[in-house]
Amino acid sequence: RLEGRKEKMGAVKKTKQYSKRYQVKFRRRRTGKTDYYARQRLITQDKRKFNAPKYRLVVRFTNRDIIAQVVAARLAGDEVVAVAHAHELPRYGVKLGLTNFASAYCVGLLVARRVLKKMGLDETYAGAEEVTGEMFEVEPDEDKRPFRALLDIGIVTATTGHKVFAVMKGAVDGGLDVPHNEKRFPAYTKEEGFDPEILKSHIMGEHVAEYMELLADEDEDRYKEQFGRYIKEGITHEDIAEIYENAHTAIRENPDPVKSDKPVPDRSKYKQKKATPEERKANISKRITELLSTE
Numbered sequence: 001r002l003e004g005r006k007e008k009m010g011a012v013k014k015t016k017q018y019s020k021r022y023q024v025k026f027r028r029r030r031t032g033k034t035d036y037y038a039r040q041r042l043i044t045q046d047k048r049k050f051n052a053p054k055y056r057l058v059v060r061f062t063n064r065d066i067i068a069q070v071v072a073a074r075l076a077g078d079e080v081v082a083v084a085h086a087h088e089l090p091r092y093g094v095k096l097g098l099t100n101f102a103s104a105y106c107v108g109l110l111v112a113r114r115v116l117k118k119m120g121l122d123e124t125y126a127g128a129e130e131v132t133g134e135m136f137e138v139e140p141d142e143d144k145r146p147f148r149a150l151l152d153i154g155i156v157t158a159t160t161g162h163k164v165f166a167v168m169k170g171a172v173d174g175g176l177d178v179p180h181n182e183k184r185f186p187a188y189t190k191e192e193g194f195d196p197e198i199l200k201s202h203i204m205g206e207h208v209a210e211y212m213e214l215l216a217d218e219d220e221d222r223y224k225e226q227f228g229r230y231i232k233e234g235i236t237h238e239d240i241a242e243i244y245e246n247a248h249t250a251i252r253e254n255p256d257p258v259k260s261d262k263p264v265p266d267r268s269k270y271k272q273k274k275a276t277p278e279e280r281k282a283n284i285s286k287r288i289t290e291l292l293s294t295e
Contacts, residue, residue, distance in 0.1 A: 005195065010070035035155055042150055043073035054079065057111075057178055058276050059167045061156070063295045066104055068111040068167050070149055082118055084111035091258065092250040093243055096229050101186075102205035104163040108170025109248060114254035115226050121147055133200030147175040160203075161186035165168040170202070205244050209237040 008239040012201050034244045038258035045054045045087055053072035065084035072079045084107050092110075097103055104252065110115070116122040117167045128136045138146040149171070155157045182194035186202050201207055212230070215223035224231065231256070235243070 018250070032155065038152075042152055046290075055149040056152040057108075057168065057171055057176065058152040058154070059108075059164045060154060061099065061163065064099065065165075066099055066107045066167065068107045068171070070111060071113045071152070082115035083106075083110055084114060088257070089247065092247040094247045095233060097205070098206065098233070099163075100205070100208060101166045101202045102208070102240075103162050105170040105203045105263075106244065106247050106251065108167035108172075109174040110170075110251050110255055111167075112171040112174025112176045113251060114257070116147060117255060119147060121175070125175035128173040129252070131173070131200055131203050131245075133196035133203065135182055135196075135197070136172055136195075138172070138175060140252035146175070149178040149181075151178055151180065158184060159186055160184050166203070171197070202257075205240040208238040212237040212240070277284070 024030070026034070026036060029036055042056055043054055045052065053074070056070040056073070058067075058071050058073045065085075066264075067081045067083070067087075070081040072081060086103050086107050088110065089095075089103055089106055092106070094103055094106060113122060116125060124141050124144055125138055127138070140146055151164075151168050152243065156162065156164055158164075160183070162184065165180075168178055168180060169185070172180065182188060185194060186200050187198040188194050212223070212227055215226065228260055265270060
C-alpha cells in the first residue's frame with residue numbers, strides 16, 4: 001500500500017531509463033565542500049570586462065588555523081594571489097589564541113597588506129591605521145582604483161558576530177575594497193543597530209581578557225585548566241589588548257611571508273624510473289625466453 005501511495009504522490013521510480021540518464025553531482029558538492037550556487041555568482045564576470053579577473057577573499061577555518069586567500073578564478077583553475085595563515089601570527093607576537101576573533105582580524109589585516117604590497121598599492125591605500133571599530137570604506141585614488149575582492153565564506157552560515165567577518169574587517173582596515181555593511185558585526189540588532197565600541201573590544205581581544213579576569217576571580221582551578229598556556233607564557237588579562245595592538249603595528253611594518261626552514265624531502269627514491277625502449281625490448285625478450293624454457 002505504501003509503495004502504491006508513493007507512486008501516486010509522484011515519487012521517482014528507479015527504472016532502467018532513470019538509471020541510464022542519472023548524472024552525479026560534482027565531487028565537491030557530493031562531499032559538501034563547495035556551494036556551487038554561491039560560487040557561480042562570485043566568479044561570473046561580465047564579457048565586456050575582457051578576461052579581467054574577479055578576485056575573492058576566501059576565508060576558511062580549521063580546528064587550529066585560519067586561512068585567508070585572495071583568489072582569482074581562471075579557466076585552468078583558481079589562482080591564489082596571496083595567502084595568510086593564523087600560524088604566522090607568533091612571528092608578530094600573538095603566540096596563543098590563534099583561532100579567536102582578534103586573531104581572525106589579524107589574519108585579514110595580514111593578507112590585505114600582503115596583496116597590496118604585491119600589487120604596488122600598499123602606500124596608496126594604507127587603510128584604517130588605528131582600530132576604532134567604526135565602519136571604514138576605502139576611498140578611490142585619482143590614479144589607481146582600490147583592489148576589490150568579494151568575500152567568499154564557503155559553507156559557513158553567515159551568523160551575526162561570526163569570526164569570518166572579523167577577517168573581512170581586518171582586510172577592509174588593511175586597505176582592501178570588500179563590499180559589506182555592519183549587519184553581521186558583533187552585537188548588531190535591528191532595534192539598537194551597530195555599536196562600534198563592542199566591535200573594537202572584540203578586535204583587541206578585550207572579551208577574552210574579561211573572561212580571563214572573571215575565571216581568575218571566581219574559579220581558579222578552571223582558570224588554570226583553560227588558560228594554562230597563557231599562565232606558562234606569563235600573559236595576564238592586562239596584556240591581551242597590548243599584544244594585539246603591537247601585532248597590528250608589526251604586520252603593517254613587514255607583511256612579507258617567510259620561507260620555511262624545513263628541509264624539502266627527497267621524493268626521487270619513490271619515483272619509478274621510466275624504462276628506455278631498449279630496456280623494454282630486453283625485458284620482453286627475457287620474459288619470452290623464460291616462458292619458453294618453462295614449457
